[in-house]
């Protein structure tokens with residue numbers, strides 16, 4: 423489910439505010455730079471972003487697509 427061709431890490435502040443992996447998965451993908459966490463809620467979600475730790479993003483994304491078989 424994850425493309426292994428983009429080993430980009432968010433270790434350093436690169437002025438990155440969007441997570442491409444999350445965005446492609448249909449997520450909000452906003453990155454909270456101070457913490458390096460990413461919003462994995464549905465794109466265009468209501469309310470404020472809910473930032474999750476990097477190791478929680480994949481799990482959060484699976485909730486966006488509970489039925490991968492379309």
Ligand SMILES: [Zn+2]
Pocket residue numbers: 450451452461462463467470471472
């Ligand atoms: Zn968000």
